[in-house]
Amino acid sequence: MAEVELLLPKEYGYVVLVLVLYGCVNVWMAIQVGKARRKYKVMYPIMYATAADTKDHNLFNCVQRGHQNSLEMMPVFFLLMVLGGIRHPLVSASLGLFYTVTRIFYFKGYSTGEPKNRLSIGKFNFLAMLGLMICTISFGVHLLRA
Numbered sequence: 001m002a003e004v005e006l007l008l009p010k011e012y013g014y015v016v017l018v019l020v021l022y023g024c025v026n027v028w029m030a031i032q033v034g035k036a037r038r039k040y041k042v043m044y045p046i047m048y049a050t051a052a053d054t055k056d057h058n059l060f061n062c063v064q065r066g067h068q069n070s071l072e073m074m075p076v077f078f079l080l081m082v083l084g085g086i087r088h089p090l091v092s093a094s095l096g097l098f099y100t101v102t103r104i105f106y107f108k109g110y111s112t113g114e115p116k117n118r119l120s121i122g123k124f125n126f127l128a129m130l131g132l133m134i135c136t137i138s139f140g141v142h143l144l145r146a
Contacts, residue, residue: 015082015089015092018081019078025070026074029107030067032107033063036063037060041053049064058113066106066107066109066118077132081093081096083136084135084139085135092132095131102124102128105120105121
């Protein structure tokens with residue numbers, strides 16, 4: 001364990017904590033989808049409801065889609081956090097926290113049943129992602145120059 005501690009800056013702990021926070025947010029979103037399944041009577045294994053499944057198919061689909069989009073983006077977010085955070089732990093953790101908060105707004109906006117509502121504050125998650133890409137590129141360039 002001492003070897004890992006020597007390789008990573010102490011501040012990398014913030015990166016780890018933000019990743020755990022995002023995992024918790026993801027679980028919260030999954031619970032919201034489960035509640036929507038019960039409320040709109042959309043049973044498994046149906047991923048997206050149709051009018052034949054429930055009259056509120058659009059409301060359910062918006063909740064489901066908000067979570068699904070977050071799942072689609074999670075691998076890229078995690079990769080950029082883990083790698084960019086090695087060289088820039090405080091910047092990456094800050095950007096990751098900002099990303100996590102904007103994903104909550106994205107999900108809550110989408111869950112209204114009006115997809116455009118996801119973009120009010122949720123659209124700013126792409127700024128955080130851009131910042132994380134820059135941190136990761138900086139880390140890669142640093143490795144090549146070392």
